[in-house]
Amino acid sequence: MSQFILKRIVESLIVLFIGSMLCFIFIRMLPGDPAAALYGDQLQKMSEADRVRINENLGLNEPIFNQYGKWLSQVFHGEWGQSLSSGENVTTIVVQALQPTFMLMLSSHLIIFVLAIVFGIISGYFRKSFIDQAITVVSFLFMSIPSFWLAIILMLFFSVYLRVLPTSGIGNSNWGEFLRYIIMPSLVIALSHVGYYIRLLRNHIATSKESGFVFALKARGIPEHLILLNHLIPHAFIPFLSFTGMSIAVSLASSVLVETIFSWPGIGRLALKSALTHDYPVLLAVIMLSMFFVITVNLLVDLICAWIDPRIRTNFLEEGKK
Amino acid sequence: MYKNIKFIFVAIAFFSVFVLAGCLGDNKEQVDTAEKKQLIYAVESEIKKVNPILDESQEIDTLLFRGLTKPDENNNPQPDLAESWNISEDNLTYTFQLRKDAVWQDGQPVTAKDVAFTFNKIIDPSTNTPISGEFNQLKSIEATEDYEIVITLHHPYPPLLDKLKVGIVPEHILRNENINETDFNQNPIGNGPFKLKEWKSDDTIILERNSSYYGPAPKLEEVIFKVVPDANTRVLQLKTGEIDLALLEPNQLASIHEDDPFTVHEISTADYRAVMYNLRLPLFQDKRVRQAMNLAVKREELVTGVLAGKGEPAYGPLQKSWAGIPQKEWYTYDPEKAQQLLIEAGWVKGADGILTKDGERFEFELVSPIQDKVRVALANVVSEQLKPLGIIAVPKPIDQHAVDYDGEDALIIGWGSEFDPDDHTYRLFHSNEIGDGKYNFGAYQNQTVDELLIKARTATNTEDRKNYYRKFQEELAIDPAYNFLVYLDALYGVNKNVSGISNRTLGHHGFGILWNIEEWDKE
Numbered sequence: 146m147s148q149f150i151l152k153r154i155v156e157s158l159i160v161l162f163i164g165s166m167l168c169f170i171f172i173r174m175l176p177g178d179p180a181a182a183l184y185g186d187q188l189q190k191m192s193e194a195d196r197v198r199i200n201e202n203l204g205l206n207e208p209i210f211n212q213y214g215k216w217l218s219q220v221f222h223g224e225w226g227q228s229l230s231s232g233e234n235v236t237t238i239v240v241q242a243l244q245p246t247f248m249l250m251l252s253s254h255l256i257i258f259v260l261a262i263v264f265g266i267i268s269g270y271f272r273k274s275f276i277d278q279a280i281t282v283v284s285f286l287f288m289s290i291p292s293f294w295l296a297i298i299l300m301l302f303f304s305v306y307l308r309v310l311p312t313s314g315i316g317n318s319n320w321g322e323f324l325r326y327i328i329m330p331s332l333v334i335a336l337s338h339v340g341y342y343i344r345l346l347r348n349h350i351a352t353s354k355e356s357g358f359v360f361a362l363k364a365r366g367i368p369e370h371l372i373l374l375n376h377l378i379p380h381a382f383i384p385f386l387s388f389t390g391m392s393i394a395v396s397l398a399s400s401v402l403v404e405t406i407f408s409w410p411g412i413g414r415l416a417l418k419s420a421l422t423h424d425y426p427v428l429l430a431v432i433m434l435s436m437f438f439v440i441t442v443n444l445l446v447d448l449i450c451a452w453i454d455p456r457i458r459t460n461f462l463e464e465g466k467k
Numbered sequence: 468m469y470k471n472i473k474f475i476f477v478a479i480a481f482f483s484v485f486v487l488a489g490c491l492g493d494n495k496e497q498v499d500t501a502e503k504k505q506l507i508y509a510v511e512s513e514i515k516k517v518n519p520i521l522d523e524s525q526e527i528d529t530l531l532f533r534g535l536t537k538p539d540e541n542n543n544p545q546p547d548l549a550e551s552w553n554i555s556e557d558n559l560t561y562t563f564q565l566r567k568d569a570v571w572q573d574g575q576p577v578t579a580k581d582v583a584f585t586f587n588k589i590i591d592p593s594t595n596t597p598i599s600g601e602f603n604q605l606k607s608i609e610a611t612e613d614y615e616i617v618i619t620l621h622h623p624y625p626p627l628l629d630k631l632k633v634g635i636v637p638e639h640i641l642r643n644e645n646i647n648e649t650d651f652n653q654n655p656i657g658n659g660p661f662k663l664k665e666w667k668s669d670d671t672i673i674l675e676r677n678s679s680y681y682g683p684a685p686k687l688e689e690v691i692f693k694v695v696p697d698a699n700t701r702v703l704q705l706k707t708g709e710i711d712l713a714l715l716e717p718n719q720l721a722s723i724h725e726d727d728p729f730t731v732h733e734i735s736t737a738d739y740r741a742v743m744y745n746l747r748l749p750l751f752q753d754k755r756v757r758q759a760m761n762l763a764v765k766r767e768e769l770v771t772g773v774l775a776g777k778g779e780p781a782y783g784p785l786q787k788s789w790a791g792i793p794q795k796e797w798y799t800y801d802p803e804k805a806q807q808l809l810i811e812a813g814w815v816k817g818a819d820g821i822l823t824k825d826g827e828r829f830e831f832e833l834v835s836p837i838q839d840k841v842r843v844a845l846a847n848v849v850s851e852q853l854k855p856l857g858i859i860a861v862p863k864p865i866d867q868h869a870v871d872y873d874g875e876d877a878l879i880i881g882w883g884s885e886f887d888p889d890d891h892t893y894r895l896f897h898s899n900e901i902g903d904g905k906y907n908f909g910a911y912q913n914q915t916v917d918e919l920l921i922k923a924r925t926a927t928n929t930e931d932r933k934n935y936y937r938k939f940q941e942e943l944a945i946d947p948a949y950n951f952l953v954y955l956d957a958l959y960g961v962n963k964n965v966s967g968i969s970n971r972t973l974g975h976h977g978f979g980i981l982w983n984i985e986e987w988d989k990e
Contacts, residue, residue, distance in 0.1 A: 177868030184597040186839075186976065187523055189872055189880070191597065192904025199595050202647070231515035232648030241668045300703050312703050313695060315669045406697045410669035414696065418513055 153447070157440045161433065165220075168432050169213045172425060179203055179229040182422040203229055205425075216429070226426040228419075235430045238415065243434075245315055246400060246411030249334065252327050253396065254389075256335035257342055261385075265346025269381075270373060272351040281347075284340035292337040292399060296406045299329050313408040330407040334396055345388050349381040383450050383457070390446035394439040504989050505689035506965060508981075509701045509713040513670045513694045516652035517663070519634030520589050523597050524978040527692055530674055531657030532634025533682075535563055535582065535616075538982060540971050541789070542885045544628035547682075548577060548635060548658070549616075558623035558925060559606075565614040569681045571637050572656050579610035584638035586618075588646055595647045600904065601630050623925050629886035634659070660685045660985050670694045686967070686988040690981075702960065705729045711962040711989065714977055717775035720958070732959045733777060734980070736973045737787040737883040740845055741949035742833065743909045744877050750831060751877075755812040757947045761798045762805035763856050764849060769953050773844045777958055781951035783940050784895065787972050790888040790923075790936035797944045798951075805856055814857075822857035830859040831876040836867035842879040845952055849879075872908040880908070880949065885974045888936055889924045896920065896948055911948035964990040 180199035184191045200206050204215075219226055225235035268280040287295075303310040310329055316322040353359065354377060362372050401413035408414075412431055419427035451458040510526070519528040535549035546552075549563040569577040586608045588594050604624040609617050620627070637656055644651060655663055660682060661674035672692040676685055693710060695701045701713040708728045715731065723731060742760075744751040751757060766780030782794035814822040814829060822829035833850055835842040846862040853860050860877070870878065884890040894900050897920050900907040916939060923935035957977025961968060967987035973979045981987075 176866045180595075181868050183595060184523075187597060188836075188867055189870075189908075190600055190906070192600070194904055195597075195600070198592050202593055202595055227648055228515070232645075232652060233515075245669070297699055297703075300700065304707050305703055308707065312707055312709060313697075313700050314671070314693065314709075406700055408669070408693070408695045408697070408700065410694075 150444075150448070153444050157444065160440060161436055164436050165217070165429065165433055166213065168429055169216065169425075170209060172420075172423075172428055173209060175420075175423070177423055178205065179423045179425070182230065182424075216426075220433075225430045228424050228427050230419075230422045230424045230427075235426045238427055239412070239430050239434060242410060242412045242415040242431075245409055246397075246404070246413065248323075248327060249330055249400060249404070249409060249411060250393070250396065253331035253334035253338075254393070256331055257339045260335065260339045261342035261346055265343045265381075266350055266373075266378065268343060269347035269350025270354065270377075272347070272354070277347070280343065284343045286340075287336045288340035290337065292333050293402055293406055295336060296329070296333045296403060299332060303329060313406070315408075315410055330403050330409055333403050333407075334399060337399065338392060338396055341392065342385070342388065346381055346385060349384055350377050353377055353380050379453070383454050386446050386450055386453075390443040393442050394435075397435055397438070503688045504686065505691055506687050506712060506987060506989055507691045507693055507710045509693050509695040509704060509710040511694075511696055511698070511701075511714070513696075514672060514692060517655040517672075518636065518646070518652045520585060520594065520598070520636060520646070521596050521652065524975065526978070526981050527672065527674075528634050529632075529659070529979075529981060530661040530690060530984055531655050531659045531663065532636065533569075533657075533659045534633045534635055535565075535631040536628050537632050538629065538886065538971070538979075540969055540983075542629075542972060544632070544886075547632070548582075549631070552628075558625075558927070559620045561618040561620075561627065562611075563616045563618070565616065566681060567614055569658055570679050571639075571658055572662050572677060572679065573637075573640075574679070575637065575639055577635065577637075577658050578613050579616040580613075581635050581638045582616045583608050583610040584641070585633070585635045588636070588641075589633070591646075593647075598633065601633075624889075625924050626884070626887040626890035629884075629890065661690055664689070683985050685985045687984070690984065705960040705962070708962065711965050712980075713960050715958040715960045717777045717958065720775060720777075723960075728964075729960045729962045732961050732968055732970075734957045734959065734970055734973055734977060735779075735787065736955055736957050736975070736977055737885040738881060738957075738973075738975050738977075739781045739784070739786070739883045739951060739954045740842060740879055740881050741781065741951045742849060742877055743880040743949050744947075745873075745875060745908075746910050746912070746948075748831070748876060750827075750829070753812045754946045755808040756814070757950070758945075759805040759808040759812075759856065760853060760858065761947055761950050762801045762808070763858075764798075764852050764950060764952065765800045766798075766952060768852070769845060769848055772848060773841060774953060774955065777956040778953045779956075781954045783943065783951055784882065784892055784949075785888050785936060785940060786954060787883070787885065788888045788936075790933050792937050792940050794940060794944055802855065809856065816857045820857055821859060828859065829857060830861065832863045833860040834863045834865060834870060834875040834878040836870055836879075837864040838867045839881075841955070842881070846879050849950075849952065873903075873910075878908075879952075881975070882906075883954070883975065885972045885979075888932075889920075892936075892939065893920045893924055896943065909948055913942065913946050913948075915942045916946070962989070966990075 178196070178200060180196045181188055181191060183199065204212070216226070227233065228235055228238060264280050268277045271277050300312045304312040310325055314326060316326040359372060359376070362376060400411060401417050403409065404411045404413035405417060412434070416428065416431045419431060514525065514527055517527055517531060519532045522528060533547050535547060536544040537547040539545045548565055548569055550566045552561055552563045554561055565579055571577060586602065586605060589596060589602055590599055590605055604620045604622055606619045606621050611617050635658065640656055641649065641651060653666060660677055660680045662677040664673040664675040666672050671694065674690045676688050695704060698716055698719065702715065702719050702722060704710040705713055706727050720731065744757060746752065770776060770778050770780055782798055783791065785791040809822060814824045817823045833846045835846040837843060843864045846864065850860040850862045882891045882895060894906045896907060896911055896916050898912040898917050901910050919935050919939040919942065923932050923939060926932045926935060957973050959977065959980060965987065967983065968980070969983050971982065
């Protein structure tokens with residue numbers, strides 16, 4: 146097992162390394178540069194001489210591989226550099242943005258899990274019933290609604306008409322108020338993703354309900370509710386978890402949009418802002434962090450699956466032996 | 468069985484987190500402490516640093532840092548930190564007397580040393596600032612006494628007094644700092660009517676009244692800058708009263724109702740849009756061709772169609788200035804005259820309806836930066852309006868970073884200074900201003916214009932200057948460098964409880980709304 150984990154970690158490090166190099170090179174290919182970003186909509190006032198001068202000050206005129214080497218050695222010393230646009234320490238900026246995004250991910254996935262587990266199981270267990278069809282329609286509806294639209298509608302409803310929730314921002318550090326602020330953005334992320342989870346659970350439960358082992362259990366006279374609780378649900382848990390691993394990456398990406406609409410000061414908005422202002426050190430740090438996060442979550446999911454399902458565990462152990 | 472226990476364990480783990488979150492929800496809401504007179508301003512982009520010498524147009528800077536001069540309601544420079552000034556006969560030496568009661572928030576006096584430091588930093592090549600170009604006429608700046616500063620110029624530069632509104636920064640704090648990266652940029656020590664109270668982690672910035680400010684005490688107790696990147700969210704927040712002030716877009720006006728707690732202030736700006744011709748191309752050499760295109764554009768249509776009526780037709784660069792003259796009569800829509808001029812210039816319509824001359828078609832690319840929706844729309848409509856004449860202007864929206872200002876056939880340009888008329892005329896239309904870092908992108912050359920602009924910038928008498936600018940505008944209409952299209956209005960959504968907003972003509976993108984913040988009040 147430990148050998149397996151070690152192998153996965155080494156693989157992850159290689160992915161991170163290659164990813165960082167590609168990102169470093171690709172973000173330089175975007176049209177524009179930090180000097181241009183500094184001028185903003187006054188860009189027409191920037192002379193070529195200014196561009197060269199400012200990029201020189203920022204150390205961007207060196208050959209790109211030298212810059213990458215410097216950056217990499219910095220990173221190995223735990224130093225992520227300075228933001229090109231504000232001069233602040235990158236670590237500080239990123240750490241500051243981390244907590245809001247973490248909270249948003251946590252709360253939206255809590256909503257997703259609760260909704261998906263309840264409705265996915267109902268829908269799968271009573272397949273082709275009226276309730277299944279209703280759940281299916283609703284989940285397809287939410288899958289196809291663009292999240293930015295849903296966000297505006299929720300704001301209109303809860304903030305403008307009902308006046309019960311604040312439209313955007315993160316509030317003060319007070320917990321109660323924070324919850325009021327986090328409800329809408331988490332709902333938007335949750336609703337636009339929950340459909341996939343419900344479909345997944347539904348299909349899994351519905352198919353395994355027809356499979357041989359359920360008939361066998363029925364034949365042994367085990368009550369239906371126990372079959373569901375002890376066999377069908379645990380059985381569906383593995384694909385559900387694996388899907389979560391993949392889906393977290395997607396929801397991280399969609400948080401860019403949601404965080405922008407709700408003025409949520411998280412990683413998504415930081416990514417967008419640093420991409421727009423060509424703030425390379427910040428953008429790289431954010432990308433590396435997201436990569437690290439996605440890889441870690443997937444690793445964790447694999448481990449949890451192995452822990453739950455002995456078959457997968459055996460596979461791991463065999464792989465480890467090889 | 469083992470399997471079930473594990474499953475239940477995982478399920479319990481999930482549920483306990485959820486229940487925990489539910490408990491937190493029961494916490495009582497904290498009520499805002501005592502009602503304060505605070506103005507909440509929603510801005511589109513995050514404020515990353517507050518330092519007037521590192522930014523061109525950032526509203527917050529003017530609340531914390533004051534400069535030598537400030538504009539008045541008519542955009543004339545008035546004394547601020549400078550009490551008075553003398554200008555030498557040759558217009559090259561400016562001597563300023565500073566007021567002696569101005570102090571930094573930390574109690575240190577604001578002296579001539581700070582002023583000299585500020586401008587030397589702005590022109591220092593190692594400072595990453597977009598405003599160094601505004602001060603390239605500065606030859607030297609010297610603190611001759613504690614409260615006296617002498618500025619000498621390379622050439623006469625009438626807009627200098629307007630430009631000197633840039634905030635002064637404290638030398639005693641920044642002397643040994645790297646200005647691009649210093650902590651000061653997030654912990655500013657200013658001399659203005661407000662000072663930093665708190666810079667929150669979500670980039671909301673709370674300013675409070677600065678009791679040591681030398682000027683009249685602001686009526687507002689706090690000004691809060693809140694980042695709201697999404698334009699629709701800003702409107703919704705105005706509706707709920709969460710914010711008091713935000714810049715709006717014309718297409719949002721339809722969603723605003725009378726019973727909303729805010730009104731829309733339409734403020735005129737000097738910010739215009741025009742088609743700039745690259746006169747390096749033979750196509751545009753003949754001024755009759757440019758005159759014809761000027762006559763073929765329906766400017767009212769552009770205002771109603773593209774700007775939702777929030778703007779006005781543009782006929783020249785100084786329309787909003789004291790030096791402006793009405794120029795409408797030259798360029799009201801007149802397709803027959805336009806046709807006539809083109810025929811005189813030797814262009815005839817071919818079988819396909821497109822103008823040709825010596826086997827060449829009248830065709831050029833009209834570039835606009837894709838990030839600016841208004842400019843893209845203007846390019847499209849202008850292109851349509853030129854079609855009936857047989858002129859093919861191919862709209863070409865490209866990434867703003869890829870625009871080659873000196874090299875495109877024609878492009879939708881935006882300029883306009885609300886201050887001295889010299890600022891955005893000499894630098895745009897004088898033939899000395901062609902080349903890298905200079906703003907005569909279209910290589911416009913006209914000897915009469917050159918002479919008039921020189922005379923206008925060196926004349927000391929306002930009447931004389933006005934006279935020269937009148938002649939300049941007449942000449943520019945005869946030999947157009949641009950096809951002026953529209954002036955934009957700035958639209959601000961303002962809470963009905965807020966008062967004190969002035970209607971001073973604003974600059975680029977409605978920048979400068981907070982210029983008289985001391986007079987703002989909230990019920």
